[in-house]
Amino acid sequence: MKVTVVGAGNVGATCADVLAYREVANEVVLVDIKEGLAEGKALDIWEKSPINLYDTRTVGSTNDYSKTAGSEVVVITSGLPRKPGMSRDDLIQTNAGIVKSVTENIIQHSPEAIIIIVSNPLDVMTYQAHLVSKNDRTRVMGMAGILDTARYRSFLAEALNVSPKDIQAVLMGGHGDTMVPLPRYTTVGGIPVTELIDGGQLEAIIERTKKGGGELVKLMGTSAWYAPGSAAAQMVEAILKDQRRVFPVCVQLDGEYGIDNCYLGVPVILGKNGIEKIIELDLNAEERALLDISKGHVNEVMQVLDNMG
Ligand SMILES: NC(=O)C1=CN([C@@H]2O[C@H](COP(=O)(O)OP(=O)(O)OC[C@H]3O[C@@H](n4cnc5c(N)ncnc54)[C@H](O)[C@@H]3O)[C@@H](O)[C@H]2O)C=CC1
Ligand SMILES: O=C([O-])CC(=O)C(=O)O
Numbered sequence: 242m243k244v245t246v247v248g249a250g251n252v253g254a255t256c257a258d259v260l261a262y263r264e265v266a267n268e269v270v271l272v273d274i275k276e277g278l279a280e281g282k283a284l285d286i287w288e289k290s291p292i293n294l295y296d297t298r299t300v301g302s303t304n305d306y307s308k309t310a311g312s313e314v315v316v317i318t319s320g321l322p323r324k325p326g327m328s329r330d331d332l333i334q335t336n337a338g339i340v341k342s343v344t345e346n347i348i349q350h351s352p353e354a355i356i357i358i359v360s361n362p363l364d365v366m367t368y369q370a371h372l373v374s375k376n377d378r379t380r381v382m383g384m385a386g387i388l389d390t391a392r393y394r395s396f397l398a399e400a401l402n403v404s405p406k407d408i409q410a411v412l413m414g415g416h417g418d419t420m421v422p423l424p425r426y427t428t429v430g431g432i433p434v435t436e437l438i439d440g441g442q443l444e445a446i447i448e449r450t451k452k453g454g455g456e457l458v459k460l461m462g463t464s465a466w467y468a469p470g471s472a473a474a475q476m477v478e479a480i481l482k483d484q485r486r487v488f489p490v491c492v493q494l495d496g497e498y499g500i501d502n503c504y505l506g507v508p509v510i511l512g513k514n515g516i517e518k519i520i521e522l523d524l525n526a527e528e529r530a531l532l533d534i535s536k537g538h539v540n541e542v543m544q545v546l547d548n549m550g
Contacts, residue, residue, distance in 0.1 A: 242266040242481050245309040245351070247343050248319035249273035249301065251463070252359055254282045255470025256316055256477075261286050261297040265478045268298045270309050274319070279303060312351040314477045316384075317370065319343050320360035322464040329361040329417055329454070330542050337546055340366045344373040355480055355515045358383045358491075359473050361464075363416040364504040365542045367491050371504075378493040379516040385416030386489025386506040387472035388465075392453040393422055396446045401437055403429060410434075411508050411522075412450070412489055414535030420506070421531040422447045426522070476511060483513035492516055498524070503536050503543070 244266040246257045250273070257271045269286075273279040283301030290296060302308040309315070320336035323329060340360050347354060356374060358367045358381070367383035374381055389412045391405075398405035407430040414421040424443055427434040434443065449456070457465040479486040490509045494500040497507065497519045508520040524532060 243268045243270065243312045244477055244481070245270045245272060245312040245315045245347070245354075247272045247315065247317045247347070248360070249275070249279035249282045250318065251322070251466035252469045252473070253316070253318035254286075255466045256318065256359075256473045257283070257299060258286050258289075259471050259474035260477060261290070261299050262293045262295050263474065263478065264295050264297050265474065265481055266297060266313075268300065270300045270302060270312065272302045272304065272306065272309060274304050276303050306346040306350045309347065310350040312347075312354050314357065314480055315347050315351060315354045316357045316359060316473050316477060317343055317347070317366075318359040318470075318473070320366075323361065323458055325459055325462060327458075329363070330365075330545075332361050333365060333542065333545055334549075336360050336362070336366060337369055337549060340369045341373050344370045348374050348376075355380045356382070357473055357476050359469060361416070362542055364491050364506075364539045365546050368493070368504045368543055369546060371493055377515075378495065379514060381493075382476075382509075382516060383416070383491030383504065383506075384469070384473045384476055385491055386412055386508075387475055388469050389416065389420055389450060389453065389506075390489055391468055391472065393427075393446065393450040396449055397427070397429070397434065397438070400442060400446060401429060408434075413506050413508070413522075414532055415505055415539040416491065417535075417538065418451050419531075419535035419538045420451055421528060421535055422450055423522075423528060425525070425528070479511040480513060480515060485510050485512045485517060487511075487520070490516065492519065494519075497521055498532065500536055503539055505532075505536060505539060
């Protein structure tokens with residue numbers, strides 16, 4: 242089993258590292274445009290194998306996609322991260338071109354690959370990769386929901402002083418301030434969260450979650466990588482091991498939730514064929530209204546991409 246991770250920066254290298262030490266694949270190919278970066282990081286991860294005890298082979302490449310041939314899953318993390326004061330949407334001009342050229346190279350060498358997009362703005366970069374690859378929508382998806390849900394779960398765990406392992410939750414919508422957390426579908430060891438926390442505190446956690454990426458950008462001057470890299474690796478693992486995990490994932494909606502041709506995070510079952518099923522929740526009026534706002538925003542940014550030609 243072979244996985245390629247494009248972009249050997251913060252998120253890509255973290256993803257490759259998690260894939261290696263969890264032995265998700267036999268071979269992980271790391272690609273970057275910057276001379277020597279991918280080779281160096283792949284070698285560093287390989288040199289760690291006797292310490293962390295794994296035998297996944299990690300290989301680096303400076304833009305030579307022949308090394309990626311026959312990959313079953315490809316994670317695309319190449320592109321600019323935002324700096325303080327920027328929105329994710331501000332990255333579209335640069336990242337749209339990068340995601341386009343990378344997707345073309347990937348498809349040429351691994352036409353059967355399932356593609357996971359990480360580059361921002363996430364929902365619209367997933368649209369871009371879908372347009373370029375012409376793959377079935379079940380095989381081109383974006384990583385955001387696992388990360389956003391993890392932030393929400395970790396904040397709840399802290400507030401309730403319980404293990405984050407016991408918090409289950411789902412978030413929907415675009416990867417940005419319009420994301421839609423769903424307290425109705427949040428449980429703590431099977432107990433509805435609303436029985437354990439007061440409304441004001443829960444609302445504050447939801448607001449912090451929506452701005453969770455920005456909180457880290459403010460602290461570090463660039464965006465997060467440990468949780469994002471691990472989240473992308475978790476999606477790869479679900480696919481390669483055919484785990485049928487239930488995760489929020491960004492996918493093109495084609496009538497689900499009454500929405501056509503918009504790329505949004507929704508709960509799906511992830512297995513060997515990529516998106517095995519989109520789960521349609523019975524949203525109440527308030528949740529529905531929030532999802533519509535999120536859809537409106539993603540549609541606007543999709544329009545910007547369309548206008549770029
Ligand atoms: N979906 C999500 O939840 C998240 C998305 N992101 C996004 O992921 C992307 C990467 O973030 P970081 O790893 O922190 O950035 P980074 O700057 O550390 O790494 C990006 C890498 O992409 C490489 N690159 C640029 N153009 C390339 C090309 N044409 N081919 C191959 N490699 C190329 C750069 O040389 C660099 O090494 C950003 O767009 C960021 O906004 C980051 C965190 C979470
Ligand atoms: O905030 C950013 O720019 C990166 C990202 O998508 C996240 O960490 O959620």
